[in-house]
Amino acid sequence: MSPAMYNRLWLAFLDTVQMVGISALIALVIGIPIAVFLVVSAPGGFFEAPRLNRAVAAVVNGFRATPFIVLLVALLPFTRFLTGTTIGVWAAIVPLSISATPFFARIAEVSLREVDKGLIEAAQAMGCRKWHIVRHVLLPEAFPGIVGGFTITVVTMIGASAMAGAVGAGGLGDMAIRYGYQRFDTTVMIAVIIVLIAMVTLVQFAGDYTVRRLRNR
Amino acid sequence: MAALTVETTAVPVHGAATEKVATATRVASAAGAGSVRFEKLGKIYRSAAGAVNALEDIDLEIPAGRVYGIIGRSGAGKSSLLRTINRLETPTSGRVLVDGQDIGRFDEDALVELRRRLGMIFQHFNLLSAKTVRENVALPLVVAGVPKKQIAERVDEVLALVGLEGKHNVYPSRLSGGQKQRVGIARALVHKPEILLCDEATSALDPETTLSILKLLKDINRSLGLTIILITHEMSVIREICENVLVLEQGRIAEEGPVWQVFGAPKHDATRALLRPLSRDLPEDIAARLQPQPVAGGEAVLELHYTGGESAGPDLSCLASALGTSVRLLHGTIDRIQGHAQGTLLVAARGVSESNLEALKGHVGSARILGHVASDV
Ligand SMILES: Nc1ncnc2c1ncn2[C@@H]1O[C@H](COP(=O)(O)OP(=O)(O)O)[C@@H](O)[C@H]1O
Ligand SMILES: [Mg+2]
Numbered sequence: 328m329s330p331a332m333y334n335r336l337w338l339a340f341l342d343t344v345q346m347v348g349i350s351a352l353i354a355l356v357i358g359i360p361i362a363v364f365l366v367v368s369a370p371g372g373f374f375e376a377p378r379l380n381r382a383v384a385a386v387v388n389g390f391r392a393t394p395f396i397v398l399l400v401a402l403l404p405f406t407r408f409l410t411g412t413t414i415g416v417w418a419a420i421v422p423l424s425i426s427a428t429p430f431f432a433r434i435a436e437v438s439l440r441e442v443d444k445g446l447i448e449a450a451q452a453m454g455c456r457k458w459h460i461v462r463h464v465l466l467p468e469a470f471p472g473i474v475g476g477f478t479i480t481v482v483t484m485i486g487a488s489a490m491a492g493a494v495g496a497g498g499l500g501d502m503a504i505r506y507g508y509q510r511f512d513t514t515v516m517i518a519v520i521i522v523l524i525a526m527v528t529l530v531q532f533a534g535d536y537t538v539r540r541l542r543n544r
Numbered sequence: 545m546a547a548l549t550v551e552t553t554a555v556p557v558h559g560a561a562t563e564k565v566a567t568a569t570r571v572a573s574a575a576g577a578g579s580v581r582f583e584k585l586g587k588i589y590r591s592a593a594g595a596v597n598a599l600e601d602i603d604l605e606i607p608a609g610r611v612y613g614i615i616g617r618s619g620a621g622k623s624s625l626l627r628t629i630n631r632l633e634t635p636t637s638g639r640v641l642v643d644g645q646d647i648g649r650f651d652e653d654a655l656v657e658l659r660r661r662l663g664m665i666f667q668h669f670n671l672l673s674a675k676t677v678r679e680n681v682a683l684p685l686v687v688a689g690v691p692k693k694q695i696a697e698r699v700d701e702v703l704a705l706v707g708l709e710g711k712h713n714v715y716p717s718r719l720s721g722g723q724k725q726r727v728g729i730a731r732a733l734v735h736k737p738e739i740l741l742c743d744e745a746t747s748a749l750d751p752e753t754t755l756s757i758l759k760l761l762k763d764i765n766r767s768l769g770l771t772i773i774l775i776t777h778e779m780s781v782i783r784e785i786c787e788n789v790l791v792l793e794q795g796r797i798a799e800e801g802p803v804w805q806v807f808g809a810p811k812h813d814a815t816r817a818l819l820r821p822l823s824r825d826l827p828e829d830i831a832a833r834l835q836p837q838p839v840a841g842g843e844a845v846l847e848l849h850y851t852g853g854e855s856a857g858p859d860l861s862c863l864a865s866a867l868g869t870s871v872r873l874l875h876g877t878i879d880r881i882q883g884h885a886q887g888t889l890l891v892a893a894r895g896v897s898e899s900n901l902e903a904l905k906g907h908v909g910s911a912r913i914l915g916h917v918a919s920d921v
Contacts, residue, residue: 449670452630452741453684453731454659456652463683467674541674544715 328514335502336515340522343498346416346488350423351481354431358480359473361387361428362435363461369440373447374457390429395487398426399494419496423484431480438472439465471541478534482527489523499523577643578608578738578771580629585638587624587795598624599795602638606788608738611765611772613786613803615779615818620792622775626741629773630662631655643738660688663732667744669724671716671731677703678712681730688735702730706760722753729760733768740764742774746781754778758785779819783807783881791815804884808851809909826914827875830890834915842918843892845874846901851909852884859907866903869894892917 328336365384367374390398399422406421407413442465450464466473492500499519507516585602588595598621606612614622627633628640631647639646647658671680678699685695703709706726716724725745732740742761746754762785765772776782782789782803789806791798793814799806810816834845850858858878864871876889886909896913904911 443670445666445668445670446672448632449664449666450683451632452659452662452664453687454656454735455683455687456656459687463675463687464672468672470674544673544717 328518332506332515332518336518336522339497339499339502339519342416343485343488343500343526346419346423346491346496346498347481347484350420350427350484350488351477353420353424354427354480354484355477357424358428358431359435359466361432362439363465365432365436366439366465367457367461373451373460387429387432390425391433393426395422395426396490398422399491414495414497416497419488419491419498423487423491426487427480427484430483431476434476434479435469435473438469438476441472442468471538474534474541475538478531478538481530481534485523485526485530578769579643580606580739580771580773581641581644582625582628583639583641585625585628585640586636587621587628587633588636597795599628599635602797604790604797604800606771606773608771609765609769610788611762611774611786613782613789614773614775614792615777615782615789616792616798616814617818618777620814621795622792623743624795625792626743626773626775629739629741630659630664660684660735661737662739662741663735663737664741664743665725665728665732665745667747669716669721669728669748671724671727673716676713676715677708677719677727680716680727681734684731684735698734699730702734705733705764706730720753721749722756725749725753725757726760729757729764733764736768737770739771739773742772744775744777747777754781755784761785779807779821783879787882791818802882804852804881804886807881808853808884808886826890830874830917833917835917836915838897838916839918842916843872843894844896844916845914846891846893846896847912847914848876848889848891848904848908849910850878850886850888852881852886854907854909857885858887858889862907863891863904866907867893867896867900868903869896890914892919894919 361383365380365387366372368376368380368383370377370380393401402422402425403413406418409421410417412418446464446468447460450460455463488496488498489500489503492498492502492504495501499522503516503519506512507519582602582604585599585604586597587599588597602625614625616622624633628635629642629647631640631650635648639648641647642658642662647655650658672683675683681699681702682695685698690698699712703712706729708723708726708730711719711723711727716727719727728745729740740761745761746757749757758781761772761774764770765785772785774781774786786803788801789803790800791806791812791814793812798812798814799810806815807819810819830845838844848858848863860871860873870893872892874890874892876887876891878885878887878889880886898913901911901913
């Protein structure tokens with residue numbers, strides 16, 4: 328590979344990191360409140376609201392059931408409305424975060440649901456308000472599970488970001504298609520694959536390590 | 545309402561207000577800080593599987609400062625009753641009054657305030673695994689907005705009280721069951737509650753640890769003067785520390801009273817069934833030789849039951865003179881509960897028949913002839 332190609336690979340890597348990083352952050356910030364809401368508003372939860380719960384769950388499931396590639400195309404008008412364009416990193420962030428948020432919310436919900444009901448009762452008995460329970464009981468107790476779920480989400484998003492590359496979002500996926508698929512440059516393709524594998528491995532390792540640290544206290 | 549107006553008694557008042565204050569004081573002292581009253585309480589759980597009548601017609605007064613036990617078979621409604629006190633469970637009918645106030649009418653803020661006057665400990669401790677001992681114990685104060693410095697001092701104080709100095713920064717998973725329950729107790733006491741609610745707090749502990757936790761609870765009751773209401777299925781726990789006991793059976797009050805009375809002379813089948821593991825059965829060798837009719841030259845075997853209400857207690861010489869014959873002790877146990885001796889003794893006495901039993905009145909709670917044996921038992 329030429330130095331120019333290395334440079335391109337580096338820039339594509341940065342694009343992917345940016346796409347995945349920002350989308351993951353959005354998924355985290357929006358996904359956790361959704362997950363908390365789904366848990367506390369469920370029947371038997373301390374903020375019971377069955378109708379709203381079902382409505383939110385339906386929307387979440389709808390997005391979860393839609394394949395990312397379909398979502399990508401279907402969201403084009405919305406993406407253009409938000410970012411003024413349908414190509415580039417920011418244009419990819421819209422579908423990526425919209426796909427990752429429900430995915431992550433569902434995983435986080437499972438962790439939150441697993442928090443022992445006895446702990447919530449103990450908190451109520453000591454005079455915690457609803458917000459205190461979320462802040463001091465639900466989130467900290469579910470935290471290891473949420474970190475694990477976030478890791479899975481980020482890994483999935485790295486794969487999805489490559490797909491976003493197919494519709495001109497830039498990043499590693501874009502590079503693999505442009506050089507490897509359209510110009511039959513196997514070397515570049517393999518280089519991209521190696522970078523992707525390294526990214527996924529690193530994220531998975533960091534996630535697993537953190538979860539282990541949290542669980543082992 | 546009573547406790548709300550109590551504060552005004554501390555302020556000098558004149559004229560028309562005086563009468564009102566006097567009334568308030570009387571009501572407040574009758575209710576006391578740490579008293580609980582149930583009025584016609586009922587609780588029905590409705591679910592897809594049908595309705596469960598968990599509590600019915602509960603009328604009960606728990607005075608302040610007591611160690612009050614609740615026993616009953618599994619499913620009798622003990623937890624449901626206890627949990628209505630801090631409104632973890634809402635009654636379907638009737639009222640719960642804490643310090644004379646109807647807690648059913650409390651809004652969210654008042655409920656939070658109430659819960660900060662009550663502490664609760666649980667069978668499975670319910671400690672937060674993501675927080676250290678210090679953070680667990682501090683939480684009730686943190687959410688109440690107490691200043692950091694004050695929290696630190698108070699946490700040190702209660703951890704010392706429960707004997708857990710030096711465990712401040714440990715996570716609960718590193719503690720033994722007994723230590724976990726001590727953290728639970730510290731957490732329940734940290735905001736200086738008037739009442740401590742204990743739901744099977746020693747049921748997950750071994751007997752030795754149970755004793756040490758009971759001792760701690762008793763000490764706390766004595767030194768802090770707070771009311772302790774505890775559920776247990778272990779009669780020994782009641783006997784160890786409770787002053788009063790309530791027996792629940794299928795959601796209703798079977799009986800209630802001082803422990804020595806209820807245990808000494810149980811009136812209800814449910815109580816007797818619960819106490820059975822404590823009473824010793826007739827020894828095999830005696831049972832095998834008992835005969836329904838008097839044996840020539842033999843003795844009668846008497847079962848003497850002491851309820852703790854007798855004037856003299858189990859006085860053996862009294863027995864002998866009342867029966868007019870010598871009395872041999874065969875078997876039995878006498879326990880002292882709250883200073884009352886109670887239990888069952890088996891004795892053998894020569895020449896005693898039903899007509900002699902009258903003479904024992906006043907000396908023993910009840911006496912009956914089990915049968916007769918040849919004299920060499
Ligand atoms: N949340 C609930 N939903 C339905 N039934 C319940 C619930 N909690 C308790 N019960 C029922 O109420 C009865 C009393 O339960 P509980 O108060 O837990 O008894 P105990 O503590 O004496 O074992 C039982 O029959 C139990 O099955
Ligand atoms: Mg129970």
